[in-house]
Amino acid sequence: MPRNIKIFIFFFILFSHFSTAEELKQITLKTSWFQQFQFAGYYIAKEKGFYQQAGLNVTIEPFTIKSQSQTVQQVVSGQIDFAVGKEDLILDKSKHKQIVVLYALFQSSPLTLLTTKSSNIDTFADFPGKRIMTSAADAKQVSIKAMLNANHIRLSDLKQTPHSHNIEDLINGKTDIISAYISKSPYQLQKRGVDFNTFSPQYDGFDLYSDYLYTSEHFIAKDVKSTKSFKKASLKGWEYAFAHIDETVEILLEKYNEQNLTKEELIFEAVALKKLAYLNTPKIGVINKTKIQKSFDLYRVLGINEGTIDYEKFIYDTENPHIFFTAAEQKYLKNKQKITICIDPNWLPYEGLDSNGQHIGTNKAFFDIFRKQLPIPLEVIPTENWLESIEFAKQRKCDLLSLAAATEERKSYLSFTPPYLVFPRVLVTKYHLPFVNNFSLLANKRIGMVKGYAQQSLVRENYPNIIVVDVDNVKNGLKRVASGELYGFIDGLEAVSYFLKEDFLGQLKVSGKFDQKRELSIGVRNDDPTLQTIMNKLVNSLSQETIASVMDTSNSIKYIEKFNYHLLWWSLFIVIVIIACFLYRQNILNKLNKRLSTQIEEKTKALQELNESLESKIKERTKKIEHSKDLLRDVAYxxxxxxxxxxxxxxxxxxxxxxxxxxxxxxxxxxxxxxxxxxxxxxxxxxxxxxxxxxxxxxxxxxxxxxxxxxxxxxxxxxxxxxxxxxxxxxxxxxxxxxxxxxxxxxxxxxxxxxxxxxxxxxxxxxxxxxxxxxxxxxxxxxxxxxxxxxxxxxxxx
Ligand SMILES: Nc1nc2c(ncn2[C@@H]2O[C@H](COP(=O)(O)OP(=O)(O)OP(=O)(O)O)[C@@H](O)[C@H]2O)c(=O)[nH]1
CATH class of the missing domain: 3.30.70.270 (Reverse transcriptase/Diguanylate cyclase domain)
Structure with a gap:
């Protein structure tokens, strides 16, 4: 191969590698023990390229017992990005407020205590005075402490010795009790043919989360995207590992087996841990705030911790996350004191100002979400119309411009967050006019559009033959269409629907839809980069579910805000007229009924009297006849x-x-x-x-x-x-x-x-x-x- 080609290939490989490494975010992860199946999800995510696909280059730091106790501090200080924590991580959280948990892998802790049958330690009553081999980390775990406590055993009742992590010490009687993982030591005992007893906290009801994936508030504040990506890719790795245990074990045996575990040992561990990962849940990694609270309460009950935990900040909910600000951002916000925003006062249902000057509409719900995350107020600056809002934004009278499309002209004074609302744009015409599939057909037609809206320039660019006419607001535009002054009006579907249903029912209709959708963001003054990153974080924190939920809620309430009293009065009037007619008819019927009743009563009475007199006459006559008969019979017989x-x-x-x-x-x-x-x-x-x-x-x-x-x-x-x-x-x-x-x-x-x-x-x-x-x-x-x-x-x- 010619020398110059070799050099080209060398530099190509060097630069392509360099550029890939540059693109990928460098991430460090620290596990809580030596390489074994307990961390297989992370190895798989790395080996199968899940991290790389997520834009991450993950380095799994080697574990040492010596550095074990420093892991939390390393994460908090930013030396390590992510780490796997045991059940006592909540105890650490109460001291190191920066810890944030992304998920809990095991729904119940694998930690247990073991004794041999030959030791005759069969119940907790046999524990006092016995030797227990437990690591400092294991002894700290609340599940073990709670289990012993519930069975009236204190650690001080036992003779504690440092953990050798060698099961032979239990078999040979060097210790009576050891702390162990249910996924590991029982395999070794079974293989040696040693009968043993298991004392699991789970059996006493103390099933606490374990193997949390955690990071720090600083890391999230700095890089929300990587946080979410790392969590997602890691869980993907876990799902794969548990679904393909044999393949995963092969990978571990080949590349991640510093303990020289056997295949059988790893499979035993995998099966045991899979049970714990999917205990009472079909979804891996779920974390429940109440369960965390209970674990923390357990520490308190045991007198181990007096601190408090802000659970909202402890558990990172990807769908509805708490927003962490960097130190610089926090300082900025503290100095800023309030953020001001200009809105469109006449663009319901998206947004508007009510008669009291209060911000209303769909976008207010989004502002309220932002307000919950911001430590300072987000204040609406009232304006007369959208043009004035734009002018205020230009003049820096407001920091933000809401629901703004990112046009080139606006970019001269604003930067834009990612769009969070997308509206279809539609054409409204008189009811009898035909539907318009191709807007080129609107050539030379007078079409109204709200003055200052970015969509004007887009329509002018795409359909230069349309005569665009400025209108003040949506309602005026529609009025001018109804009067025949304009052929049509273009705006967002929700905005026109709002007025069509309210004021133009039966007169106007939606006659066509633009292909281009209208993407709306928050415009941020472009001379304030920190505010820009803060607003980006806020907008990025909105999940699709949250956006859909806000849109649904506001859609259901928007027509209530402006109640149609005209229709109400008409309805009431009609109802009253119907009731009055009914009552009048009822009154006449009642009178007729009464008269008829009286007549019937009189007739009935007369008939009764007649009947009675007839009856008495008949009785009298019958009596006479009977008497006559008697007389006759007497005479005859x-x-x-x-x-x-x-x-x-x-x-x-x-x-x-x-x-x-x-x-x-x-x-x-x-x-x-x-x-x-x-x-x-x-x-x-x-x-x-x-x-x-x-x-x-x-x-x-x-x-x-x-x-x-x-x-x-x-x-x-x-x-x-x-x-x-x-x-x-x-x-x-x-x-x-x-x-x-x-x-x-x-x-x-x-x-x-x-x-x-x-x-x-x-x-x-x-x-x-x-x-x-x-x-x-x-x-x-x-x-x-x-x-x-x-x-x-x-x-x-x-
Ligand atoms: N006071 C009275 N006497 C009656 C009545 N009917 C019949 N006698 C009388 O009864 C009597 C019947 O008389 P006899 O037939 O001769 O019979 P006896 O006198 O009863 O004699 P033996 O029948 O033979 O015992 C007559 O004197 C009848 O007048 C009556 O209604 N009132």
């Missing part, structure tokens, strides 16, 4: 003298008695009673007394009979009794009972004042199926004849 049933009734009813007896196959008997020698009674005591004796006789007989029995006067002094359900024998007994009653109860004549003895003769016979009344009487009469014939006052049955 009753004997006038004795009030017993008569022969006619007997003839009628006997058929029913016979039928029942036939159907039910029940017995039925007849008594035929005749008063003995009644002619003589009449003769001796007179006919009237004879009548009374007949009545007396009937009364005694009636009292002795059952309700079902039928008692009737057959004629003269002869009476018939029908006894249902009674056979001949039973009815003969009844007849005898009646005979005795009459015999034993002589009639006392009040008129004659004497007892008159009366006796009766009774004939008894039983009904036989199909007997007629005549036949039955005939049979009974035969029996009666026998009773008479045998001397009277007796019963004869047949």
């Amino acid at each position: 009753k004997d006038n003298l004795t009030n017993t049933f008569n022969r006619h009734y007997l003839i009628e009813q006997s058929q029913l008695f016979f039928k029942t007896a036939d159907e039910l196959n029940e017995p039925l008997s007849m008594l035929l009673i005749d008063i003995d020698y009644f002619k003589k009674v009449n003769d001796d005591f007179g006919h009237i007394t004879g009548d009374k004796i007949l009545k007396y006789f009937v009364k005694i007989i009636q009292e002795a009979l059952r309700v079902d029995d039928l008692f009737a006067r057959y004629g003269g002094e002869e009476f018939v009794i029908l006894l249902p359900k009674a056979g001949l024998e039973e009815s003969t007994i009844v007849a005898e009972k009646l005979r005795k009653k009459i015999e034993q109860q002589p009639y006392l004549s009040p008129r004659l004042n004497c007892y008159i003895n009366v006796t009766i003769s009774i004939g008894v016979s039983e009904y036989e199926q199909s007997d007629s009344l005549e036949k039955l009487i005939e049979k009974t009469d035969i029996a009666l004849y026998q009773a008479k014939d045998n001397g009277r006052n007796q019963v004869q049955s047949i």
Whole structure:
């Protein structure tokens, strides 16, 4: 190869290397232990080029036990950029306020205490007086302290010896207890076949973060971009390492194995640590403020720390970060005392001034975010219009100009932050006009644009044939379009939408959209570079999520700020008219209803009265009829003298008695009673007394009979009794009972004042199926004849 070509290649390689190194940001990282899987994510990020892709050249500093205790100080002082910290980093934070944590790799600490089974130290009760081998760093860890404390063991109860980091010392009994990583020592014990006990703080509920990645406030203040990039690339390295354990272990074995660990040892460690990294979380590196607070409270409870921690500054939230200022910036802000900003007072919903001169609109929400980060006020200087705001910015009457596009002309007096709001620009025309896809078609048309807006020059440049007409503000521009004075108006979509919906609904519409979007930044006076870096930091701290969230919130409130009272009054008026009509109609209906009700009530009352009188008449009539019926029945069926049933009734009813007896196959008997020698009674005591004796006789007989029995006067002094359900024998007994009653109860004549003895003769016979009344009487009469014939006052049955 010719010599000059060799020289060219040499210089090419030299300069290309030099230029790459120049482009990459130099970063240093210090781990908390010797090379092992515990730091694999960082090795992988380096080896796989994740750091390089992020613009970083990372140097992983060699670990030494001697320098271990100095790491925090080295980070705080800026000698090292990033470091891996154990769970007691929060203790360091309370002393070194500059520490900022980027993430926590292990959701629970791998630190544990181990004893061998053969030592018979199986519970915490066996701990007092025993030898413990623990490093100064391990002894400081709150999880170990809290676990011992919770089990009533103090470190002073144990004989502490320096850690040899040699597991053989536990196996050989040189110590009783050792502090160890769950990811490492158990493997060595298992391999040696030594049974062991694990005392993990996690089991007592003390699962604290470990392996924090941290840096200093100074570093972040100096280089937010590298901070974010390093965090992102490191986590990417970790995700890769845990997803490709075999490949990672091979890389470690080849390049990062100063402890000469075996493949199996590294895989054991990887598996154990992966569990801790993804414990209760699918996302690696999460950090929760509450959990940090609890850990710090634990130190306080244990009496280890009395300090305080500003958690907002301790945990660096990439999405919503706290902004750290450099010492120079802090000094600048202290001297500056306040930052002033000019805004567009007439550009709602983006921003504006309300009737009290207060800043309102979407951009105010962004200012409020900035205000939280700034130690000094951010003050709005009121102006009449955008042109005046520009003029004030030129004259340095305000430090900043809000929502400004970075035009060449403005760059002569302002520098610009990165844009944080991007608006589409649109054309508004009258409602009936056609949509415009190509703005070249607007040639020779009068198009309004707000005077002083940077977009004017852009439109003039791109569409020189459009006649751009200055207007004062968006609303006036739209008014002039509505009146026909202008063909159209160009501005941001949100700004025109705000007024279209408010004041021009149905008159104007969005008829086209520009390809170029409008990117808006904060203009910063270009004679103040420190203010420029401060404003850049503030704008850079806005994540896309924050911007979207502010836009969403302000979009939902913008129409509330200017309430459409015109529409409200009209709506109220219409509602009132409807209610009034309804009430009027209701009133008329009520009156009609009332009248109808009265009429119905009157009619109902009259009908009720009529009904009642009819009812009473019917009742009366029915009563009369019933009475007449009773009278008729009495006349027809009753004997006038004795009030017993008569022969006619007997003839009628006997058929029913016979039928029942036939159907039910029940017995039925007849008594035929005749008063003995009644002619003589009449003769001796007179006919009237004879009548009374007949009545007396009937009364005694009636009292002795059952309700079902039928008692009737057959004629003269002869009476018939029908006894249902009674056979001949039973009815003969009844007849005898009646005979005795009459015999034993002589009639006392009040008129004659004497007892008159009366006796009766009774004939008894039983009904036989199909007997007629005549036949039955005939049979009974035969029996009666026998009773008479045998001397009277007796019963004869047949
Ligand atoms: N006081 C009164 N006597 C009546 C009534 N009906 C019938 N008698 C009388 O009853 C008597 C019946 O007489 P007789 O048929 O001869 O029978 P007896 O005198 O009772 O003699 P023996 O029946 O044979 O014991 C007559 O004197 C009738 O006038 C009545 O309603 N009132």
